[in-house]
Amino acid sequence: MKATLLASAFVAAGLMAFTPAFAEKAPDAPKGNQPSKDEIKVVKVTPEYWRVVIDHPPFNIFGPETIPQLNKVITALETDPKVRVVVFESAVPGFFLTHYDFVPALTDTTSMKNGSTGLPPLPDMLVRLSKAPVVSIVKVRGRATGVGSELSLASDMRFASREKALFSQWEIGAALVPGGGPMARLPRMMGRGRALEVVLTGDDINGDLAERYGYVNRSLPDAQLDDFVDKLARRISRFDKQSLADIKNLVNENSLPPDKEIGAGWDAFITSVKRPQAQKNIKTLMDDGLQVKPDVEVRLPYYTGKLDPVP
Amino acid sequence: MKATLLASAFVAAGLMAFTPAFAEKAPDAPKGNQPSKDEIKVVKVTPEYWRVVIDHPPFNIFGPETIPQLNKVITALETDPKVRVVVFESAVPGFFLTHYDFVPALTDTTSMKNGSTGLPPLPDMLVRLSKAPVVSIVKVRGRATGVGSELSLASDMRFASREKALFSQWEIGAALVPGGGPMARLPRMMGRGRALEVVLTGDDINGDLAERYGYVNRSLPDAQLDDFVDKLARRISRFDKQSLADIKNLVNENSLPPDKEIGAGWDAFITSVKRPQAQKNIKTLMDDGLQVKPDVEVRLPYYTGKLDPVP
Amino acid sequence: MKATLLASAFVAAGLMAFTPAFAEKAPDAPKGNQPSKDEIKVVKVTPEYWRVVIDHPPFNIFGPETIPQLNKVITALETDPKVRVVVFESAVPGFFLTHYDFVPALTDTTSMKNGSTGLPPLPDMLVRLSKAPVVSIVKVRGRATGVGSELSLASDMRFASREKALFSQWEIGAALVPGGGPMARLPRMMGRGRALEVVLTGDDINGDLAERYGYVNRSLPDAQLDDFVDKLARRISRFDKQSLADIKNLVNENSLPPDKEIGAGWDAFITSVKRPQAQKNIKTLMDDGLQVKPDVEVRLPYYTGKLDPVP
Numbered sequence: 001m002k003a004t005l006l007a008s009a010f011v012a013a014g015l016m017a018f019t020p021a022f023a024e025k026a027p028d029a030p031k032g033n034q035p036s037k038d039e040i041k042v043v044k045v046t047p048e049y050w051r052v053v054i055d056h057p058p059f060n061i062f063g064p065e066t067i068p069q070l071n072k073v074i075t076a077l078e079t080d081p082k083v084r085v086v087v088f089e090s091a092v093p094g095f096f097l098t099h100y101d102f103v104p105a106l107t108d109t110t111s112m113k114n115g116s117t118g119l120p121p122l123p124d125m126l127v128r129l130s131k132a133p134v135v136s137i138v139k140v141r142g143r144a145t146g147v148g149s150e151l152s153l154a155s156d157m158r159f160a161s162r163e164k165a166l167f168s169q170w171e172i173g174a175a176l177v178p179g180g181g182p183m184a185r186l187p188r189m190m191g192r193g194r195a196l197e198v199v200l201t202g203d204d205i206n207g208d209l210a211e212r213y214g215y216v217n218r219s220l221p222d223a224q225l226d227d228f229v230d231k232l233a234r235r236i237s238r239f240d241k242q243s244l245a246d247i248k249n250l251v252n253e254n255s256l257p258p259d260k261e262i263g264a265g266w267d268a269f270i271t272s273v274k275r276p277q278a279q280k281n282i283k284t285l286m287d288d289g290l291q292v293k294p295d296v297e298v299r300l301p302y303y304t305g306k307l308d309p310v311p
Numbered sequence: 312m313k314a315t316l317l318a319s320a321f322v323a324a325g326l327m328a329f330t331p332a333f334a335e336k337a338p339d340a341p342k343g344n345q346p347s348k349d350e351i352k353v354v355k356v357t358p359e360y361w362r363v364v365i366d367h368p369p370f371n372i373f374g375p376e377t378i379p380q381l382n383k384v385i386t387a388l389e390t391d392p393k394v395r396v397v398v399f400e401s402a403v404p405g406f407f408l409t410h411y412d413f414v415p416a417l418t419d420t421t422s423m424k425n426g427s428t429g430l431p432p433l434p435d436m437l438v439r440l441s442k443a444p445v446v447s448i449v450k451v452r453g454r455a456t457g458v459g460s461e462l463s464l465a466s467d468m469r470f471a472s473r474e475k476a477l478f479s480q481w482e483i484g485a486a487l488v489p490g491g492g493p494m495a496r497l498p499r500m501m502g503r504g505r506a507l508e509v510v511l512t513g514d515d516i517n518g519d520l521a522e523r524y525g526y527v528n529r530s531l532p533d534a535q536l537d538d539f540v541d542k543l544a545r546r547i548s549r550f551d552k553q554s555l556a557d558i559k560n561l562v563n564e565n566s567l568p569p570d571k572e573i574g575a576g577w578d579a580f581i582t583s584v585k586r587p588q589a590q591k592n593i594k595t596l597m598d599d600g601l602q603v604k605p606d607v608e609v610r611l612p613y614y615t616g617k618l619d620p621v622p
Numbered sequence: 623m624k625a626t627l628l629a630s631a632f633v634a635a636g637l638m639a640f641t642p643a644f645a646e647k648a649p650d651a652p653k654g655n656q657p658s659k660d661e662i663k664v665v666k667v668t669p670e671y672w673r674v675v676i677d678h679p680p681f682n683i684f685g686p687e688t689i690p691q692l693n694k695v696i697t698a699l700e701t702d703p704k705v706r707v708v709v710f711e712s713a714v715p716g717f718f719l720t721h722y723d724f725v726p727a728l729t730d731t732t733s734m735k736n737g738s739t740g741l742p743p744l745p746d747m748l749v750r751l752s753k754a755p756v757v758s759i760v761k762v763r764g765r766a767t768g769v770g771s772e773l774s775l776a777s778d779m780r781f782a783s784r785e786k787a788l789f790s791q792w793e794i795g796a797a798l799v800p801g802g803g804p805m806a807r808l809p810r811m812m813g814r815g816r817a818l819e820v821v822l823t824g825d826d827i828n829g830d831l832a833e834r835y836g837y838v839n840r841s842l843p844d845a846q847l848d849d850f851v852d853k854l855a856r857r858i859s860r861f862d863k864q865s866l867a868d869i870k871n872l873v874n875e876n877s878l879p880p881d882k883e884i885g886a887g888w889d890a891f892i893t894s895v896k897r898p899q900a901q902k903n904i905k906t907l908m909d910d911g912l913q914v915k916p917d918v919e920v921r922l923p924y925y926t927g928k929l930d931p932v933p
Binding site: 171172173175176177178183184186187188190191192193194195196197199200201202203212214257261264265268271272275277278305307309310 | 670757777778779780810811812833836838839840854857858859860861862863864865866868869870872873874875876877878
């Protein structure tokens with residue numbers, strides 16, 4: 001993978017113009033680059049059925065400090081002899097999991113070692129989740145923006161709140177290419193046309209449309225979502241681990257993108273971050289209140305849509 | 312293909328523990344391994360338009376004795392110079408076509424010669440149906456469980472009764488891997504997430520959900536289904552056989568799984584049958600009344616869901 | 623590509639039997655092979671946002687004279703440094719863009735030079751549109767039959783009038799194989815079963831069904847369609863051209879058919895045109911009033927459905 005190399009070359013070349021946008025800190029910015037705390041909690045409902053709870057208020061922003069925490073969870077899912085099924089969910093109202101943290105320096109991310117797949121950490125973990133011998137389910141309430149959408153897409157099944165789920169690959173709005181694999185995964189799930197709409201408009205997709213497009217398995221009335229997913233997970237948790245893994249592997253063979261496609265997407269993201277237009281847009285969004293003001297997080301397509309047009 | 316080898320090795324190794332589950336006969340079990348009778352009838356509506364009627368009451372169970380009967384039909388569809396379109400349907404209320412027969416010894420199946428594709432007979436026939444120079448349509452009323460779902464998936468088009476159709480790849484509930492190709496065919500039709508839901512939960516998918524997931528072309532009100540399919544088949548039956556075949560071949564080139572994927576699924580099924588957990592689950596289901604009591608056939612996901620959890 | 627060769631061989635072989643059907647002119651036939659006029663108009667809403675208006679009344683039939691006009695537009699979209707997004711739409715009520723013109727001699731088409739992809743002009747232009755560094759959107763009102771459906775499928779996104787859009791690959795009804803790529807593109811968008819239904823029945827697909835099948839991104843109430851598409855195009859037109867192109871390229875890598883599949887479809891079309899059954903059917907349809915009488919164009923599936931059955 002060339003991703004880390006690319007980023008290193010970029011830093012080595014002294015192209016620090018982007019650094020301010022990543023490092024600049026709004027007065028009461030959340031503690032993106034402080035010592036890590038438990039943003040991701042594992043609850044073992046039974047030895048066979050785990051819940052992974054994302055708890056990083058106020059917006060469930062995903063930063064470099066989240067990576068080792070998620071990595072620990074993925075590794076446990078890969079190696080635990082008992083677990084059959086895992087449900088990812090959020091403890092933060094309004095947000096499932098959202099975009100990457102723009103406060104820490106980009107090098108906090110790009111200096112991390114590649115994972116066991118040979119990919120940089122974030123795409124590495126997503127690829128490993130798709131291949132893990134355990135059934136992964138996301139239960140989406142609130143915004144699944146950027147990394148949140150990408151974690152959903154890398155999971156095995158997706159169930160969403162009809163009223164409260166919002167999916168978004170918003171990156172093009174900031175002149176960025178998404179880095180966590182949606183160009184590879186979305187067309188295989190919903191066809192080329194709908195995938196292009198998602199990634200080229202950067203607009204929100206609500207629960208109803210997400211179901212119609214195949215972005216999720218189903219959207220359910222919010223009041224029924226928890227029971228539905230719990231019942232489904234409990235059912236799977238009683239089944240034979242070997243047969244579950246065999247079936248999943250056979251499906252994976254024809255439905256997962258090759259790792260190199262995921263790597264190419266990450267490289268394109270890193271390259272896009274270097275471009276002045278992305279730096280300018282990120283800076284404007286941070287000045288508007290991204291990562292600080294709820295309104296900017298909640299109405300992100302509005303804020304990206306009113307940025308100056310790119311000349 | 313290693314399927315037959317695998318099974319033979321299994322039998323040779325004296326692993327007969329599974330045989331009881333397959334051979335045990337409930338007092339009034341249906342005549343799975345008796346001399347074959349006409350379970351599959353061909354009705355030539357016109358020389359160009361055939362109907363294939365599955366008529367094996369009470370449950371349309373598919374057993375080794377069904378294989379030569381279906382093979383005869385598939386061969387006729389491959390070679391008849393006139394037939395353009397075939398509709399598969401059931402004469403048995405409540406059942407389109409359901410799971411494999413667990414009464415005959417497994418060797419009744421595994422001792423059969425591979426077909427012309429080099430695959431064992433069941434996957435061989437399904438693969439040949441997909442490639443035959445004739446348009447195949449299934450009209451599904453009642454349960455399409457296991458082989459019934461797999462025959463549907465191998466056909467060219469699927470139309471279902473909104474009220475009365477139920478699709479199910481129930482096998483994981485018995486600790487089995489499905490053998491007739493759904494891991495290869497479902498993701499190509501409905502995307503990875505929905506396909507994994509079908510094969511990893513083993514739950515029923517009703518007519519409405521089957522349409523939303525793309526499991527079928529459309530689900531229609533039961534009262535309209537017969538007329539709709541008949542009109543569609545008659546329309547196709549007037550068209551040019553060569554152009555129909557050319558168009559289908561061009562679609563097949565990018566949409567059919569390679570034969571080896573189908574073979575790998577069959578091998579995984581045979582391997583799964585050998586595992587003690589599958590033997591135990593099948594025995595319990597037979598003790599509960601599988602293949603005898605309508606309630607067990609009709610509410611199969613309930614019965615698989617209450618089996619002892621796998622340790 | 624062998625398409626042109628095939629066609630030339632065909633003509634060289636003196637198989638002129640088909641020529642009458644193509645060349646025969648109804649008394650008041652539209653001017654298919656007259657000197658070209660502006661059938662395709664480009665309106666630059668802004669330098670970044672173009673509209674391409676198809677204006678060839680009364681039916682927006684696509685003929686050999688349309689090819690250089692469309693080619694000019696595609697080339698401009700490939701090379702213009704500013705354009706981000708293009709919307710294809712029709713100025714003719716009831717018709718988006720319909721089938722190929724059967725009035726000019728077939729050699730008017732087959733004598734044209736292959737394009738830069740190595741494919742004959744029509745498939746060449748469609749392939750180039752899919753790969754162009756610009757976001758292409760079709761807004762479909764009225765019939766998108768044959769070439770109209772194929773232009774839609776080659777575009778990046780499709781939005782349709784729920785009440786007024788009709789999609790059709792009608793060719794099988796005339797014993798033809800479609801030539802502009804639907805066998806390659808449809809299964810990748812809607813799965814094998816629904817794709818086969820579209821190309822093997824030759825029947826109309828209305829706006830509602832087109833959305834359910836994934837033939838379009840969405841169908842919208844006719845009164846909302848213009849505003850919706852305009853807003854979406856304006857949003858994209860503000861975004862970074864480089865990132866738009868990078869994202870689209872990454873999606874294309876896994877979702878576009880290889881060019882040779884498109885070429886094989888064109889070859890099969892040319893071969894099918896040579897068959898006497900296609901010649902007979904086209905002649906009957908022309909005698910019925912194809913290209914002249916609105917009723918034949920508007921109810922094309924009815925007229926193809928009542929042709930003599932093919933023996």
